[in-house]
Amino acid sequence: MDVKEKYFASLRKKNLRITKARKAMIEVLQDNHLTFKEIQNRLAEKGFTNVSTVYNNLDFLIEQKIAVELYIDDTKYYDLALDNPMHNADSHVHVIIKDTNQITEIANPNIFSFIKSQPEFDDLTVDYIRITIAAKKKK
Numbered sequence: 001m002d003v004k005e006k007y008f009a010s011l012r013k014k015n016l017r018i019t020k021a022r023k024a025m026i027e028v029l030q031d032n033h034l035t036f037k038e039i040q041n042r043l044a045e046k047g048f049t050n051v052s053t054v055y056n057n058l059d060f061l062i063e064q065k066i067a068v069e070l071y072i073d074d075t076k077y078y079d080l081a082l083d084n085p086m087h088n089a090d091s092h093v094h095v096i097i098k099d100t101n102q103i104t105e106i107a108n109p110n111i112f113s114f115i116k117s118q119p120e121f122d123d124l125t126v127d128y129i130r131i132t133i134a135a136k137k138k139k
């Protein structure tokens, strides 16, 4: 199943409406980490120019744990949260490549199991793991 179809299915399962604007927002966020301004611009290109609709739908997607907010270098980005079990609303590892400000993800579940297997967590349940790594291109 296409990634965005998974998101639509998850909304449907909860009996939530998949409006055109919500659909467009999920499409815009797929494979992207965007600031609010960038989301707004891309949605405007698709004909969704009402800023409060953008705000409301983004809030809605965050509430439904379909989108997440990420703070990277004091900038807030938005990202889809369900695309794989290891990059969900609660746990993700992001890499920011400083030369280009590009954000990528490490989608290796072993990282999460390794962290959770540390003796410090023997008596604890981990709520979330959020890691941001800054990197530069090797010269």
Ligand SMILES: [Zn+2]
Binding pocket: 033, 079, 080, 087, 092, 094, 104, 105
């Ligand atoms: Zn991400």
